[in-house]
Amino acid sequence: xxxxxxxxxxxxxxxxxxxxxxxxxxxxxxxxxxxxxxxxxxxxxxxxxxxxxxxxxxxxxxxxxxxxxxxxxxxxxxxxxxxxxxxxxxxxxxxxxxxxxxxxxxxxxxxxxxxxxxxxxxxxxxxxxxxxxxxxxxxxxxxxxxxxxxxxxxxxxxxxxxxxxxxxxxxxxxxxxxxxxxxxxxxxxxxxxxxxxxxxxxxxxxxxxxxxxxxxxxxxxxxxxxxxxxxxxxxxxxxxxxxxxxxxxxxxxxxxxxxxxxxxxxxxxxxxxxxxxxxxxxxxxxxxxxxxxxxxxxxxxxxxxxxxxxxxxxxxxxxxxxxxxxxxxxx
Amino acid sequence: xxxxxxxxxxxxxxxxxxxxxxxxxxxxxxxxxxxxxxxxxxxxxxxxxxxxxxxxxxxxxxxxxxxxxxxxxxxxxxxxxxxxxxxxxxxxxxxxxxxxxxxxxxxxxx
Numbered sequence: 001x002x003x004x005x006x007x008x009x010x011x012x013x014x015x016x017x018x019x020x021x022x023x024x025x026x027x028x029x030x031x032x033x034x035x036x037x038x039x040x041x042x043x044x045x046x047x048x049x050x051x052x053x054x055x056x057x058x059x060x061x062x063x064x065x066x067x068x069x070x071x072x073x074x075x076x077x078x079x080x081x082x083x084x085x086x087x088x089x090x091x092x093x094x095x096x097x098x099x100x101x102x103x104x105x106x107x108x109x110x111x112x113x114x115x116x117x118x119x120x121x122x123x124x125x126x127x128x129x130x131x132x133x134x135x136x137x138x139x140x141x142x143x144x145x146x147x148x149x150x151x152x153x154x155x156x157x158x159x160x161x162x163x164x165x166x167x168x169x170x171x172x173x174x175x176x177x178x179x180x181x182x183x184x185x186x187x188x189x190x191x192x193x194x195x196x197x198x199x200x201x202x203x204x205x206x207x208x209x210x211x212x213x214x215x216x217x218x219x220x221x222x223x224x225x226x227x228x229x230x231x232x233x234x235x236x237x238x239x240x241x242x243x244x245x246x247x248x249x250x251x252x253x254x255x256x257x258x259x260x261x262x263x264x265x266x267x268x269x270x271x272x273x274x275x276x277x278x279x280x281x282x283x284x285x286x287x288x289x290x291x292x293x294x295x296x297x298x299x300x301x302x303x304x305x306x307x308x309x310x311x312x313x314x315x316x317x318x319x320x321x322x323x324x325x326x327x328x329x330x331x
Numbered sequence: 332x333x334x335x336x337x338x339x340x341x342x343x344x345x346x347x348x349x350x351x352x353x354x355x356x357x358x359x360x361x362x363x364x365x366x367x368x369x370x371x372x373x374x375x376x377x378x379x380x381x382x383x384x385x386x387x388x389x390x391x392x393x394x395x396x397x398x399x400x401x402x403x404x405x406x407x408x409x410x411x412x413x414x415x416x417x418x419x420x421x422x423x424x425x426x427x428x429x430x431x432x433x434x435x436x437x438x439x440x441x
Contacts, residue, residue, distance in 0.1 A: 001398075005364075007367075012363045012367055031371075038375055041377065042370055045352075046370055103333045104336070110336055110337075113340075114335070114336050135339060138335075
Protein backbone atom coordinates (compact mmCIF):
# COMPACT_ATOMS: atom_id res chain seq x y z
CA UNK A 1 0.00 0.00 0.00
CA UNK A 2 2.80 2.52 0.62
CA UNK A 3 3.69 2.52 -3.08
CA UNK A 4 0.14 3.24 -4.14
CA UNK A 5 -0.12 5.91 -1.45
CA UNK A 6 3.04 7.64 -2.57
CA UNK A 7 2.02 7.47 -6.20
CA UNK A 8 -1.43 8.93 -5.57
CA UNK A 9 0.12 11.71 -3.51
CA UNK A 10 2.57 12.55 -6.28
CA UNK A 11 -0.18 12.62 -8.88
CA UNK A 12 -2.44 14.79 -6.74
CA UNK A 13 0.31 17.31 -6.06
CA UNK A 14 0.33 18.47 -9.67
CA UNK A 15 -2.84 19.76 -11.30
CA UNK A 16 -1.49 19.39 -14.84
CA UNK A 17 0.36 16.51 -16.43
CA UNK A 18 1.46 15.55 -19.88
CA UNK A 19 0.29 12.00 -20.50
CA UNK A 20 3.83 10.78 -21.07
CA UNK A 21 5.02 12.33 -17.81
CA UNK A 22 2.21 10.74 -15.84
CA UNK A 23 2.86 7.39 -17.43
CA UNK A 24 6.54 7.64 -16.51
CA UNK A 25 5.59 8.62 -12.96
CA UNK A 26 3.37 5.58 -12.54
CA UNK A 27 5.93 3.22 -14.00
CA UNK A 28 8.72 4.74 -11.92
CA UNK A 29 6.99 3.59 -8.73
CA UNK A 30 7.47 0.01 -9.88
CA UNK A 31 4.36 -1.25 -8.19
CA UNK A 32 4.48 -5.02 -8.58
CA UNK A 33 2.44 -6.28 -11.50
CA UNK A 34 1.62 -2.77 -12.71
CA UNK A 35 3.14 -2.79 -16.17
CA UNK A 36 2.76 -0.65 -19.23
CA UNK A 37 -0.82 -1.61 -19.98
CA UNK A 38 -2.10 -1.14 -16.44
CA UNK A 39 -0.30 2.21 -16.29
CA UNK A 40 -1.93 3.38 -19.51
CA UNK A 41 -5.32 2.25 -18.26
CA UNK A 42 -4.79 4.22 -15.06
CA UNK A 43 -3.81 7.32 -17.04
CA UNK A 44 -6.96 7.06 -19.13
CA UNK A 45 -9.19 6.60 -16.09
CA UNK A 46 -7.57 9.52 -14.28
CA UNK A 47 -8.11 11.59 -17.42
CA UNK A 48 -11.78 10.60 -17.53
CA UNK A 49 -12.62 10.57 -13.85
CA UNK A 50 -10.50 13.06 -11.93
CA UNK A 51 -11.37 16.64 -12.87
CA UNK A 52 -8.79 18.09 -10.49
CA UNK A 53 -5.98 16.56 -12.54
CA UNK A 54 -5.73 17.77 -16.11
CA UNK A 55 -3.85 15.49 -18.47
CA UNK A 56 -2.64 16.65 -21.84
CA UNK A 57 -3.33 13.54 -23.87
CA UNK A 58 -1.90 14.95 -27.10
CA UNK A 59 1.45 13.38 -26.35
CA UNK A 60 0.01 10.05 -25.32
CA UNK A 61 0.97 7.06 -27.43
CA UNK A 62 -1.27 4.24 -28.55
CA UNK A 63 -0.12 0.97 -27.00
CA UNK A 64 0.31 -1.25 -30.03
CA UNK A 65 -0.50 -4.83 -29.26
CA UNK A 66 -1.57 -7.76 -31.40
CA UNK A 67 -5.18 -6.67 -31.73
CA UNK A 68 -4.36 -3.08 -32.55
CA UNK A 69 -1.76 -4.17 -35.09
CA UNK A 70 -4.00 -6.66 -36.85
CA UNK A 71 -6.95 -4.29 -37.15
CA UNK A 72 -4.67 -1.45 -38.29
CA UNK A 73 -3.36 -3.63 -41.10
CA UNK A 74 -6.83 -4.72 -42.15
CA UNK A 75 -7.94 -1.09 -42.17
CA UNK A 76 -5.06 -0.14 -44.44
CA UNK A 77 -3.47 2.10 -41.82
CA UNK A 78 -0.21 0.26 -42.41
CA UNK A 79 1.12 -2.57 -44.51
CA UNK A 80 2.37 -5.62 -42.67
CA UNK A 81 5.29 -6.17 -45.05
CA UNK A 82 6.47 -2.56 -44.96
CA UNK A 83 5.60 -1.69 -41.38
CA UNK A 84 6.61 -4.52 -39.07
CA UNK A 85 6.03 -3.97 -35.38
CA UNK A 86 9.28 -4.68 -33.57
CA UNK A 87 8.70 -2.55 -30.49
CA UNK A 88 8.38 1.13 -29.74
CA UNK A 89 9.69 3.31 -32.55
CA UNK A 90 9.58 0.52 -35.13
CA UNK A 91 7.87 1.15 -38.50
CA UNK A 92 4.64 -0.49 -37.38
CA UNK A 93 4.53 1.48 -34.15
CA UNK A 94 5.24 4.79 -35.88
CA UNK A 95 2.61 4.16 -38.55
CA UNK A 96 -0.06 3.58 -35.91
CA UNK A 97 1.01 6.65 -33.91
CA UNK A 98 0.99 8.86 -37.04
CA UNK A 99 -2.45 7.66 -37.99
CA UNK A 100 -3.88 8.13 -34.49
CA UNK A 101 -2.36 11.60 -34.10
CA UNK A 102 -3.70 12.63 -37.49
CA UNK A 103 -7.32 11.82 -36.77
CA UNK A 104 -7.29 12.67 -33.05
CA UNK A 105 -4.50 15.18 -32.43
CA UNK A 106 -5.83 16.11 -28.99
CA UNK A 107 -5.94 12.48 -27.82
CA UNK A 108 -4.50 9.82 -30.13
CA UNK A 109 -5.31 7.10 -27.63
CA UNK A 110 -8.99 7.38 -28.51
CA UNK A 111 -8.38 4.87 -31.28
CA UNK A 112 -6.88 2.30 -28.95
CA UNK A 113 -9.95 0.78 -27.37
CA UNK A 114 -12.10 0.66 -30.54
CA UNK A 115 -9.28 -1.01 -32.46
CA UNK A 116 -8.69 -3.47 -29.67
CA UNK A 117 -12.38 -4.27 -29.26
CA UNK A 118 -12.83 -4.86 -32.98
CA UNK A 119 -9.79 -7.12 -32.96
CA UNK A 120 -11.17 -9.03 -30.04
CA UNK A 121 -14.73 -9.40 -31.29
CA UNK A 122 -14.73 -9.43 -35.08
CA UNK A 123 -11.33 -9.18 -36.72
CA UNK A 124 -10.28 -12.80 -36.33
CA UNK A 125 -6.87 -14.02 -37.30
CA UNK A 126 -8.23 -15.16 -40.65
CA UNK A 127 -11.59 -14.54 -42.28
CA UNK A 128 -12.69 -11.56 -40.19
CA UNK A 129 -16.38 -11.49 -39.35
CA UNK A 130 -16.99 -8.00 -40.68
CA UNK A 131 -20.74 -8.38 -41.06
CA UNK A 132 -21.19 -9.48 -37.47
CA UNK A 133 -21.21 -5.89 -36.27
CA UNK A 134 -17.75 -4.44 -36.83
CA UNK A 135 -17.96 -0.68 -36.44
CA UNK A 136 -15.40 -0.16 -39.22
CA UNK A 137 -16.95 -2.54 -41.76
CA UNK A 138 -18.34 0.22 -43.99
CA UNK A 139 -14.96 1.87 -44.52
CA UNK A 140 -12.54 -1.02 -44.16
CA UNK A 141 -10.66 -2.23 -47.25
CA UNK A 142 -10.30 -5.61 -45.49
CA UNK A 143 -6.63 -6.02 -46.29
CA UNK A 144 -5.14 -9.51 -45.85
CA UNK A 145 -8.36 -11.29 -44.90
CA UNK A 146 -6.90 -14.74 -45.57
CA UNK A 147 -3.82 -14.51 -43.40
CA UNK A 148 -3.11 -13.18 -39.97
CA UNK A 149 -1.25 -9.88 -40.41
CA UNK A 150 0.55 -10.58 -37.15
CA UNK A 151 2.24 -13.57 -38.71
CA UNK A 152 3.76 -11.25 -41.28
CA UNK A 153 4.64 -8.16 -39.34
CA UNK A 154 4.22 -8.43 -35.58
CA UNK A 155 7.33 -9.34 -33.63
CA UNK A 156 7.23 -8.23 -30.05
CA UNK A 157 10.72 -7.51 -28.71
CA UNK A 158 11.97 -9.44 -25.68
CA UNK A 159 11.67 -6.44 -23.36
CA UNK A 160 7.98 -6.10 -24.12
CA UNK A 161 7.42 -9.83 -24.04
CA UNK A 162 8.59 -9.81 -20.47
CA UNK A 163 5.49 -7.84 -19.58
CA UNK A 164 3.18 -10.34 -21.26
CA UNK A 165 0.45 -11.37 -20.97
CA UNK A 166 -1.24 -8.16 -21.90
CA UNK A 167 -3.82 -7.10 -19.40
CA UNK A 168 -7.32 -6.10 -20.29
CA UNK A 169 -7.79 -2.55 -21.44
CA UNK A 170 -11.52 -2.39 -21.57
CA UNK A 171 -13.28 -4.36 -18.97
CA UNK A 172 -12.93 -7.89 -20.24
CA UNK A 173 -10.91 -10.61 -18.65
CA UNK A 174 -7.28 -11.26 -19.40
CA UNK A 175 -8.42 -14.06 -21.68
CA UNK A 176 -7.44 -17.59 -22.48
CA UNK A 177 -3.96 -19.02 -22.66
CA UNK A 178 -3.60 -22.12 -24.80
CA UNK A 179 -0.91 -24.64 -23.94
CA UNK A 180 0.18 -26.97 -26.73
CA UNK A 181 1.91 -30.14 -25.64
CA UNK A 182 5.22 -31.03 -27.22
CA UNK A 183 5.48 -33.99 -29.59
CA UNK A 184 8.20 -36.36 -30.66
CA UNK A 185 8.49 -35.23 -34.27
CA UNK A 186 10.70 -32.19 -34.50
CA UNK A 187 12.25 -30.10 -37.22
CA UNK A 188 15.61 -31.83 -36.81
CA UNK A 189 13.98 -35.12 -37.76
CA UNK A 190 12.69 -33.61 -41.00
CA UNK A 191 15.74 -31.46 -41.71
CA UNK A 192 18.94 -32.87 -40.22
CA UNK A 193 20.83 -29.73 -41.22
CA UNK A 194 18.46 -27.40 -39.42
CA UNK A 195 20.00 -24.91 -37.01
CA UNK A 196 20.84 -26.27 -33.59
CA UNK A 197 18.51 -23.83 -31.89
CA UNK A 198 14.95 -23.44 -33.11
CA UNK A 199 11.95 -21.42 -31.86
CA UNK A 200 9.68 -23.64 -29.82
CA UNK A 201 6.64 -22.55 -31.81
CA UNK A 202 7.98 -24.11 -35.01
CA UNK A 203 10.37 -26.76 -33.71
CA UNK A 204 7.66 -29.42 -33.50
CA UNK A 205 6.33 -30.60 -36.82
CA UNK A 206 3.77 -33.36 -36.35
CA UNK A 207 0.26 -32.88 -37.74
CA UNK A 208 -1.13 -32.94 -34.19
CA UNK A 209 1.16 -30.13 -33.11
CA UNK A 210 0.47 -28.08 -36.24
CA UNK A 211 -3.27 -28.35 -35.79
CA UNK A 212 -2.99 -27.58 -32.09
CA UNK A 213 -0.92 -24.51 -32.95
CA UNK A 214 -3.60 -23.35 -35.38
CA UNK A 215 -6.20 -23.74 -32.66
CA UNK A 216 -4.04 -21.86 -30.17
CA UNK A 217 -3.52 -18.94 -32.53
CA UNK A 218 -7.18 -18.84 -33.40
CA UNK A 219 -8.70 -19.01 -29.96
CA UNK A 220 -6.00 -18.03 -27.50
CA UNK A 221 -5.13 -14.60 -26.27
CA UNK A 222 -1.66 -16.09 -26.13
CA UNK A 223 -0.17 -19.53 -26.37
CA UNK A 224 2.80 -21.45 -25.08
CA UNK A 225 4.38 -24.79 -25.80
CA UNK A 226 4.40 -27.22 -22.89
CA UNK A 227 7.64 -29.13 -23.30
CA UNK A 228 8.29 -32.21 -21.21
CA UNK A 229 11.88 -31.05 -20.90
CA UNK A 230 11.75 -27.26 -20.86
CA UNK A 231 8.32 -26.60 -19.36
CA UNK A 232 6.25 -23.65 -20.52
CA UNK A 233 7.87 -22.02 -23.55
CA UNK A 234 6.96 -18.87 -25.38
CA UNK A 235 6.78 -19.74 -29.10
CA UNK A 236 9.81 -17.53 -29.78
CA UNK A 237 12.02 -19.17 -27.16
CA UNK A 238 14.81 -21.25 -28.62
CA UNK A 239 15.24 -24.92 -27.84
CA UNK A 240 17.61 -27.71 -28.76
CA UNK A 241 16.69 -31.16 -29.97
CA UNK A 242 15.67 -33.51 -27.19
CA UNK A 243 13.87 -36.76 -26.81
CA UNK A 244 12.19 -37.17 -23.47
CA UNK A 245 8.54 -37.70 -22.64
CA UNK A 246 6.56 -37.85 -19.45
CA UNK A 247 5.78 -41.47 -20.20
CA UNK A 248 9.47 -42.33 -20.46
CA UNK A 249 10.34 -40.53 -17.24
CA UNK A 250 13.90 -39.65 -16.37
CA UNK A 251 15.94 -36.87 -14.82
CA UNK A 252 15.59 -34.51 -17.77
CA UNK A 253 11.87 -34.00 -17.29
CA UNK A 254 10.72 -30.60 -16.11
CA UNK A 255 9.55 -30.70 -12.50
CA UNK A 256 6.33 -29.31 -11.10
CA UNK A 257 8.44 -26.95 -8.99
CA UNK A 258 10.05 -25.58 -12.12
CA UNK A 259 6.63 -25.20 -13.75
CA UNK A 260 5.48 -23.17 -10.77
CA UNK A 261 8.52 -20.95 -11.12
CA UNK A 262 7.77 -20.43 -14.80
CA UNK A 263 4.15 -19.56 -14.03
CA UNK A 264 5.40 -16.75 -11.83
CA UNK A 265 8.24 -15.69 -14.13
CA UNK A 266 6.02 -15.54 -17.19
CA UNK A 267 2.90 -14.28 -15.39
CA UNK A 268 0.89 -17.18 -16.76
CA UNK A 269 -1.51 -16.90 -13.85
CA UNK A 270 -2.76 -13.60 -15.25
CA UNK A 271 -5.08 -15.46 -17.58
CA UNK A 272 -8.61 -16.34 -16.56
CA UNK A 273 -8.58 -19.68 -18.34
CA UNK A 274 -6.04 -22.14 -19.67
CA UNK A 275 -6.77 -24.64 -22.42
CA UNK A 276 -4.42 -27.60 -22.43
CA UNK A 277 -4.05 -29.38 -25.75
CA UNK A 278 -2.22 -32.45 -24.61
CA UNK A 279 -2.55 -35.80 -22.95
CA UNK A 280 -3.28 -36.61 -19.37
CA UNK A 281 0.32 -36.29 -18.12
CA UNK A 282 0.40 -32.71 -19.41
CA UNK A 283 -3.01 -31.79 -18.03
CA UNK A 284 -2.19 -33.25 -14.63
CA UNK A 285 1.03 -31.27 -14.41
CA UNK A 286 -0.72 -28.08 -15.44
CA UNK A 287 -3.24 -28.64 -12.68
CA UNK A 288 -0.48 -29.21 -10.15
CA UNK A 289 1.48 -26.23 -11.36
CA UNK A 290 -1.48 -23.90 -11.14
CA UNK A 291 -2.82 -25.23 -7.86
CA UNK A 292 -3.72 -22.23 -5.75
CA UNK A 293 -4.01 -19.87 -8.69
CA UNK A 294 -7.24 -18.32 -9.77
CA UNK A 295 -7.46 -19.84 -13.23
CA UNK A 296 -9.71 -22.41 -14.80
CA UNK A 297 -8.01 -25.34 -16.51
CA UNK A 298 -9.79 -26.71 -19.57
CA UNK A 299 -9.12 -30.04 -21.27
CA UNK A 300 -11.33 -29.96 -24.36
CA UNK A 301 -9.90 -33.14 -25.87
CA UNK A 302 -10.10 -35.18 -22.69
CA UNK A 303 -10.08 -38.91 -23.34
CA UNK A 304 -9.75 -38.63 -27.12
CA UNK A 305 -7.27 -40.87 -28.95
CA UNK A 306 -4.93 -39.13 -31.38
CA UNK A 307 -7.16 -39.72 -34.38
CA UNK A 308 -10.10 -38.13 -32.64
CA UNK A 309 -7.90 -35.24 -31.52
CA UNK A 310 -6.86 -34.53 -35.09
CA UNK A 311 -10.47 -34.70 -36.16
CA UNK A 312 -11.58 -32.39 -33.36
CA UNK A 313 -8.82 -29.89 -34.09
CA UNK A 314 -9.85 -29.79 -37.74
CA UNK A 315 -13.26 -28.52 -36.73
CA UNK A 316 -12.89 -27.35 -33.15
CA UNK A 317 -15.54 -25.97 -30.88
CA UNK A 318 -14.81 -22.47 -29.62
CA UNK A 319 -13.57 -22.41 -26.05
CA UNK A 320 -16.26 -22.51 -23.41
CA UNK A 321 -15.03 -21.84 -19.94
CA UNK A 322 -18.28 -23.10 -18.55
CA UNK A 323 -17.71 -26.70 -19.52
CA UNK A 324 -15.02 -29.34 -19.28
CA UNK A 325 -13.31 -27.16 -16.80
CA UNK A 326 -11.42 -27.82 -13.65
CA UNK A 327 -10.51 -25.23 -11.15
CA UNK A 328 -6.80 -25.16 -10.47
CA UNK A 329 -7.41 -25.46 -6.76
CA UNK A 330 -9.08 -28.82 -7.27
CA UNK A 331 -5.70 -30.26 -8.03
CA UNK B 332 -13.39 5.88 -39.38
CA UNK B 333 -13.05 8.93 -37.18
CA UNK B 334 -16.81 9.06 -36.91
CA UNK B 335 -16.99 5.41 -35.88
CA UNK B 336 -14.43 5.98 -33.14
CA UNK B 337 -16.31 9.00 -31.85
CA UNK B 338 -19.59 7.09 -31.88
CA UNK B 339 -17.91 4.33 -29.90
CA UNK B 340 -16.80 6.77 -27.23
CA UNK B 341 -20.09 8.68 -27.24
CA UNK B 342 -22.07 5.54 -26.48
CA UNK B 343 -22.98 5.14 -22.80
CA UNK B 344 -20.23 3.26 -21.05
CA UNK B 345 -20.89 -0.25 -19.90
CA UNK B 346 -17.70 -0.47 -17.89
CA UNK B 347 -18.85 -1.22 -14.34
CA UNK B 348 -15.93 0.63 -12.78
CA UNK B 349 -16.61 3.82 -14.70
CA UNK B 350 -20.31 3.63 -13.85
CA UNK B 351 -19.57 2.98 -10.19
CA UNK B 352 -16.98 5.73 -10.01
CA UNK B 353 -19.30 8.23 -11.62
CA UNK B 354 -22.00 7.41 -9.09
CA UNK B 355 -19.45 7.68 -6.32
CA UNK B 356 -18.33 11.00 -7.67
CA UNK B 357 -21.88 12.28 -7.83
CA UNK B 358 -22.60 11.67 -4.16
CA UNK B 359 -20.24 12.64 -1.39
CA UNK B 360 -17.01 12.91 -3.35
CA UNK B 361 -14.14 11.25 -1.52
CA UNK B 362 -10.87 13.08 -1.27
CA UNK B 363 -8.57 13.20 -4.26
CA UNK B 364 -6.01 10.78 -2.88
CA UNK B 365 -8.59 8.12 -2.15
CA UNK B 366 -10.10 8.41 -5.63
CA UNK B 367 -6.66 8.10 -7.21
CA UNK B 368 -5.87 5.05 -5.10
CA UNK B 369 -9.19 3.49 -6.10
CA UNK B 370 -8.35 4.01 -9.78
CA UNK B 371 -4.88 2.52 -9.48
CA UNK B 372 -6.21 -0.38 -7.45
CA UNK B 373 -8.98 -1.15 -9.91
CA UNK B 374 -6.65 -0.86 -12.88
CA UNK B 375 -4.47 -3.48 -11.23
CA UNK B 376 -7.36 -5.80 -10.41
CA UNK B 377 -8.68 -5.35 -13.93
CA UNK B 378 -5.59 -7.09 -15.25
CA UNK B 379 -6.39 -10.45 -13.77
CA UNK B 380 -10.15 -10.73 -13.60
CA UNK B 381 -13.26 -9.53 -15.35
CA UNK B 382 -14.32 -5.94 -14.84
CA UNK B 383 -17.14 -6.96 -12.54
CA UNK B 384 -14.83 -8.96 -10.31
CA UNK B 385 -12.21 -6.22 -10.37
CA UNK B 386 -14.79 -3.71 -9.19
CA UNK B 387 -16.05 -6.11 -6.55
CA UNK B 388 -12.51 -6.38 -5.21
CA UNK B 389 -11.94 -2.64 -5.32
CA UNK B 390 -15.15 -2.03 -3.38
CA UNK B 391 -14.17 -4.69 -0.86
CA UNK B 392 -10.78 -3.09 -0.34
CA UNK B 393 -12.39 0.34 -0.08
CA UNK B 394 -15.12 -0.77 2.31
CA UNK B 395 -12.68 -2.26 4.76
CA UNK B 396 -10.79 1.01 4.85
CA UNK B 397 -7.62 -0.41 3.34
CA UNK B 398 -7.20 2.45 0.89
CA UNK B 399 -7.07 4.80 3.86
CA UNK B 400 -4.25 2.93 5.53
CA UNK B 401 -0.84 3.66 4.12
CA UNK B 402 0.86 0.87 6.02
CA UNK B 403 -1.79 -1.79 5.45
CA UNK B 404 -0.44 -5.27 4.86
CA UNK B 405 -1.75 -8.52 3.50
CA UNK B 406 -3.27 -9.57 6.80
CA UNK B 407 -5.64 -6.63 6.44
CA UNK B 408 -6.97 -7.77 3.07
CA UNK B 409 -10.61 -8.75 2.73
CA UNK B 410 -11.74 -11.81 0.81
CA UNK B 411 -11.09 -11.08 -2.83
CA UNK B 412 -12.75 -12.74 -5.76
CA UNK B 413 -11.69 -14.07 -9.13
CA UNK B 414 -13.65 -14.90 -12.24
CA UNK B 415 -14.44 -18.49 -11.49
CA UNK B 416 -14.73 -18.20 -7.78
CA UNK B 417 -17.82 -17.14 -5.92
CA UNK B 418 -17.40 -15.96 -2.36
CA UNK B 419 -16.32 -19.31 -1.03
CA UNK B 420 -14.85 -19.28 2.41
CA UNK B 421 -11.64 -21.18 2.72
CA UNK B 422 -10.19 -19.86 -0.49
CA UNK B 423 -9.27 -16.57 1.01
CA UNK B 424 -5.70 -17.19 1.95
CA UNK B 425 -4.70 -18.29 -1.52
CA UNK B 426 -6.38 -15.35 -3.12
CA UNK B 427 -4.91 -13.01 -0.54
CA UNK B 428 -1.46 -14.15 -1.49
CA UNK B 429 -2.04 -13.66 -5.17
CA UNK B 430 -2.98 -10.04 -4.63
CA UNK B 431 -0.68 -9.24 -1.77
CA UNK B 432 2.02 -8.72 -4.36
CA UNK B 433 0.62 -5.37 -5.23
CA UNK B 434 -1.10 -4.36 -2.03
CA UNK B 435 1.35 -5.39 0.62
CA UNK B 436 4.61 -3.81 1.65
CA UNK B 437 6.25 -7.22 1.84
CA UNK B 438 6.88 -7.60 -1.85
CA UNK B 439 8.20 -4.17 -2.75
CA UNK B 440 11.58 -5.58 -3.54
CA UNK B 441 10.27 -8.17 -5.97
